[in-house]
Amino acid sequence: MIETDLGHNDFEWLPTDELDSVLGNFCAALQTKDGQEYSKSALVGIRAGINRHLTSPNVGRIINIMKDREFMASNQVLTGLVKSLKREGKDLSTHKEPIEDDDIGKLYASGVFDETKPETLQNKVLFDIIGQFGHRGREGLRNLKKSSFVVKNDAKGRKFVQMAYNEADKTHHGIDCKENVKAPRMYESNDEFCPVRSFEKYSKKLNAKLDDFFQRPLIKVTENDETWYAARPVGINTLCNFMSTLSREAGLSKRYTNHCIRAYISTKLFTAGFSNRAFMSVTRHRNEKSLTSYIKPFEDEHQAVSRALYPSSSVVEVVNPEKVTLTVTTISSNSIPPSTGNST
Template sequence: MFARLTDATIYQFEQESSQSDDELLTFAEGVSEPVEEPQPRLELEQALEPEQPLEPELALEPEPPLKKPRFKEMPSREHIDMLAQARVEETTKQQTDWGVRLFRGWLTENQYSVKFEELESFILNDRLCFFYPSLQTKKGTDLSKSALVGIRAAISRHLTSPPYNRNVNLMQDNAFMTSNHVITGMIKTLKRAGKDVTVHKKPVAEGDIQRLYSSGVFNTDSPATLQNKVFWDLMLNFGRRGQEGLNSLTKSSFGKFKDDRDHTYHKMTYNEANKTHHGVDSHENRQEVRMYEKSGDENCPVASFDFYVSKLSPKCNALFQQPLLYPKPNCWYANQAMGKNKLSQMMPRISNEAGLSYRYTNHCIKATVGTGLKRAGVDDLTIMSVTGHRNIKSLESYVAGPSDAQRRALSSTLQGVATASNSNESVSKGPSCQVSNVSTCTTLSRNPLSDMSIFTNATITGGTFTINLVHKDLPDSPSTSTAIDKFN
């Protein structure tokens, strides 16, 4: 059957795509192979011509790398506002938000628009005139002077900050004179009513400092008391402000060095940014406070610090860690940093535990630094190098008046002056005066001490004095022995 296949049939099979090569070989039995068409003969010259070598492909030169841009990508407006806000410390931002919330709350309660940032100055001044007298605490009492001044400053900072950037000053512009008169009158009214009980940065008294070391709150044999002492030493020697930056301190924040006389001391290993020093003034880097060791002293701050760091948890990098209730021999503190609120209550807690005469705050320690150095005769610029103040006017608020001992001496002197005045008055009015060791009775018309130059510019603070006097008007009289009352 397959022998009778015609050429047409074979052609048909070759065109069908479903048949395989094996099937086509089966159909090809008895069919002659197709004759190949003869290829054209090459000319002799063309056949003998050698092959031309292939031209090598030219290597493509690599594209030059893109030039690194000279500047960063253009920041967004939101990023610009964020950088402008970074000039203010976090605590200041919190104070600003608090004052603005109070003002918005008052505006809402009195059915005013809360968008006070868009008000004209004279309208804003009128709102503030009614806002300030409406302020009170949650208990219904009057706000203190510092609170009133702080709220006004908070609203002013808010208006001058992004995105508003208004060119106004609530404290100095004439447009706000009326509202400033109102707040000044409120402050004077508080003072006249005896409600101004603000105590500004009270330094730790000398007697309380002695009690701190004698009460056991600075012992180095337990985690809590050792941490108390290190906290006190750092705050005192470096003039730190309140709770600022305490939770940011790490084990490596302070380094150990030696000076030219081989004395060991600790200092900060970097320039710390705080409320006063923002890093924009080249003079800020000149501040270098040192905490020197006291060799042989059991209260040496350097030895206490080194011992404290050796007992910290190796798993936590914070300098102030939670004390363990059951400390281990080589680890007294937990793998957990102390919270910001707990650090802010360090000095109040220490005051209660030591039984001090006053519940001091962390900020009181900085006032202790300024006051103590001032009373020791240190000049203002040197004190500022420790406390970090930028001008003498700011330093004045950290220097307290006379100490308790000086106040006791002043009181005793004034009481002695009053007693002496009464005594002189009775002598001048009486017909005669009886003086011991004098055989004759003499009437004195004036204080015999007034002619004596030895008391010129002298200050008597206490004690019993015996002075031998010879009166000029009585040349033949014996010496007079007069006892001055004891000043206690």
Template sequence: MKRFADLSREEIETKRRLLTPTTTQKATTSAAKVFWDYLAEKGKPVSFEQYEKKELDAALSSFYIEARTKTGEIYKKKTSLDAVRYGINRHLKSSPQNKDFDILTDPSFASSNEMFKVAVREIKAQGKAAIIHHPPLSDIDRNKLYNSIYLSQATPTGLYNKVQFDTRYYFCRRGAENMHTMTKDTFEVKLDANTGRQYLYKKDELTKNNRDDSEGYSGFMPATGTHDCPVSTFLKYIEKLHPESERLWCYPRDSFHDEDTTWYTCKPVGKHGLQQFLPKLSKQCGLSQIYTNDSCNKCYCPPPS
């Protein structure tokens, strides 16, 4: 009996591909397809994987400046064109191409990288890269949310939704791209010396000295003394989180009892799940429109002095 396995090249490559997340593989294939479609429309050989560096650089130079969406429109954001560019690079490096060069950094692609910068400037010049203004959550829809079963404090899912909505409403200015990094220690409860009421604040806010906050957090969450007090529900949520997990946003258990000390699993909610928070709630609660997470917060709440 042989001691070591005898794998074919195909089997080895299959195992290598399994290391790459499915979403990344799809994004890579999608980016390559955009370039294939472009070359086909221009009457050029579509197998850009076989191009020499000089030929590929020239093709990419024209592609970046002429790239359009499926509807023939210029890309609305730099990140969209970025995704295509990075995807093409991954495609070239992956099996079976296995290219040993990088179209983002190799000096041989100086011309195409310069044209990419030109394309980005064109996007901005046409106003397509401007900040998208999201409609604020209306008072009617906000009340509808709070009165729905989906924000009920009596269930793990409802409590999770209630606390996350309150957190976004009081603290997050830009949809909170980094909510997935929050832990149980991200926020702390303090006592307002003037009113004697509790309030919640983000710990590192006091160390920022009013400088620009790249994470997009601001304000504080005051206790209201009502049945739906955001501070009280936050504290209840913290108590119900799994003791073996430090992450703040975790999935609810499949089943529970009111008296259970733990309502949540150790599995944290990922970026995608957090990004779909308010859009998903908008559909579930039948709101007047599908809101984005950026619609949660439209004002700055200064902390107590």
């Protein structure tokens, strides 16, 4: 608010109607440092950030600037900005690509998930948690505690890990009763990659003096040491850059981000035939329409699509060296016969 020269250093305490007016003017004046328009995702993110600030314990306003009718005017300003970006072709926001299957194989073969070392064991557990529980925000990861998880057995005696509560993140604030139905489980697999086994080992090696779930790994330890981690939490930037770091260390084909894990899980579950409700419980989406931005073809599927658009050798008949008969059957209705062309 201060940077846009709106003159409201204490905007948090303005009456609702005045706050709506200030927010509308703020949105209309938003530009990057070099004078460019923000993308749609950036605009929505800024609004969500302001809402988190207003409802934080330090401020404590019981409002929702994204949904309450009292803020309809300011939200209409933001909606107008988004429509303007689309009209002018300036909405260049992109969604993350899923991790390729070949790169998943490299991760497990490279040693970055080695369970005999503190740092790589933490890599394995962090990767599993992002994938199995749909974590995307660095704040959500940073705020996880030892008490955030519980290990249980289902009615058939199969062991699994579950969140002890629906912790708040950027879109889930732990106050919506609808979130209670979203309780993903991370089941044991009883193989060398079992996520429950690595989770339990990691939990036992944590420092008893710190409640944070992600603690800084110690350098020199042995398998018999009770503690593998220091009484200091992992930094938020380290968590944010986790997948980027793994991409470099494992020699992956491209630099991935944490969000790419989520895209991989969404695409994998979709291609495996799971219902939208099933993988919404993992990805933590509230709206089925938002799933489409995460479901993208893998590179092998891109290649398969490309190949399908070209005639196969079986439909090409060489009559003589100077004459080739080419028959291509196109994808069309039954009323349209296949085309035949001769070239000399």
